[in-house]
Amino acid sequence: MQFIYPEILKTEARFPTFSLAVWQYCVKGITVADSTIAVSSNTAKDVTDWLNISPAKIAIVPNGVDTVFNVPDKKAIADWKQQYAKSPDEICLLHVGSNHQRKNIETVLKVIKAIAEQGIPVRLWKVGGDFHPEQEQYIKANNLSEHITSVSNPERQAVINFYCAADVLVAPSLYEGFGLTVLEAMACGTPTITSNVSAIPEVVGDAAVLVEPTDVVAITQAVLRINRDRDFRQELIDRGFARIKEFSWKKTAEKTAQLYEQVVQSKSAILAD
Numbered sequence: 001m002q003f004i005y006p007e008i009l010k011t012e013a014r015f016p017t018f019s020l021a022v023w024q025y026c027v028k029g030i031t032v033a034d035s036t037i038a039v040s041s042n043t044a045k046d047v048t049d050w051l052n053i054s055p056a057k058i059a060i061v062p063n064g065v066d067t068v069f070n071v072p073d074k075k076a077i078a079d080w081k082q083q084y085a086k087s088p089d090e091i092c093l094l095h096v097g098s099n100h101q102r103k104n105i106e107t108v109l110k111v112i113k114a115i116a117e118q119g120i121p122v123r124l125w126k127v128g129g130d131f132h133p134e135q136e137q138y139i140k141a142n143n144l145s146e147h148i149t150s151v152s153n154p155e156r157q158a159v160i161n162f163y164c165a166a167d168v169l170v171a172p173s174l175y176e177g178f179g180l181t182v183l184e185a186m187a188c189g190t191p192t193i194t195s196n197v198s199a200i201p202e203v204v205g206d207a208a209v210l211v212e213p214t215d216v217v218a219i220t221q222a223v224l225r226i227n228r229d230r231d232f233r234q235e236l237i238d239r240g241f242a243r244i245k246e247f248s249w250k251k252t253a254e255k256t257a258q259l260y261e262q263v264v265q266s267k268s269a270i271l272a273d
Contacts, residue, residue: 027051034263037061037256039178042199046177059259062203063178064249069160069187081165084149090121091227094166094190096159099129102175104195107214109135111170113142114220126150127162163188168226171195172213179203183247186240191233193222203247207239 030036031051036058038044044058071077085092095108108124115122130152131139139145151158163169169185171194179200185192192208194200201210209226211218226233 033057034267035059035259037259039063040199041202043177059255061252061255061259062247063180063183064252065180065183065187065244065247066249068156069163069184071164071189072160077161077164080161084125084162084165085123086146087121090123091115091223092123092125092165092167093223094125094127094162094169094185095171096162096169096181096184097128097171099132099135102173104172104174104213105131105135106138107172107216107219108170109138109142109144110216111219111223112144112147114216115223116144116147120224122147124148125162125166127154127159128152160188163190166190168193168223170219170223172211172219173198173200174213176200176203182208183244187244189237189240191226191236192240193219193226205239205243207236207243209236 030047031053034057036047036053038047038058038060039062041060044055044060047053047058048055081092082088093108093112095103095105097103099105105126112122112124124147126148131150139148151162154162163185166185167190169182169190169192171179171181171185171192173179173195175198176195177199179194179198182192182194182200182204186204186207192204193211194204194208195213196210197213204210209222211222226236
């Protein structure tokens with residue numbers, strides 16, 4: 001990630017100089033390790049491309065989805081939506097995560113603008129980092145403030161509630177090494193629109209609407225189809241529930257343990273010789 005977006009260490013790290021030093025130390029360790037774990041095939045390719053590490057030394061072990069992300073009491077979620085939606089008719093779009101460049105918030109804002117200009121009630125729940133000054137300027141210039149609810153640094157239960165109450169998760173990231181947010185949304189029964197780039201397609205499979213991340217028209221059309229077509233919406237929800245069964249921290253732990261055992265056995269065999 002830091003190779004592709006090196007500014008992360010400067011803009012998001014609490015102690016940039018220290019974080020850079022630690023990162024450089026870790027990178028050096030990766031280059032001499034007997035085996036490296038990557039969370040996706042896309043990340044494995046990045047490791048090979050950037051660090052010149054043989055694919056044979058890279059094991060793919062996907063992340064899991066925490067079991068706390070599920071569908072809770074429907075009344076509680078209805079109450080939550082009532083609290084954070086202006087009216088029952090609003091389409092509530094959710095974006096969860098930081099406001100780093102790769103998260104592509106600008107496109108999400110353009111989608112809100114496109115839907116609002118059609119006279120359709122719409123709201124963005126921005127859960128995570130605050131908007132950048134340029135984004136705030138765009139919101140003000142296009143009179144989008146009344147369509148946006150921003151919640152910074154929420155507690156985990158609040159995030160789960162937003163997932164469950166949202167009509168659609170819109171996550172048009174320009175790059176993800178894995179993309180855990182989309183799986184968390186699926187676990188909460190939320191239809192998902194996300195990018196067709198980096199690791200995301202291999203994570204979501206056929207359980208989400210995949211779009212070119214800056215295609216405002218395609219994302220807008222997908223939002224409106226999910227809102228209008230109940231069968232399509234339910235199909236995405238069902239596919240999402242099926243997809244998340246492939247990702248659990250138990251499976252992640254087991255695969256990681258197996259890899260350690262293989263490395264230890266290999267080393268033991270070399271020492272025995």
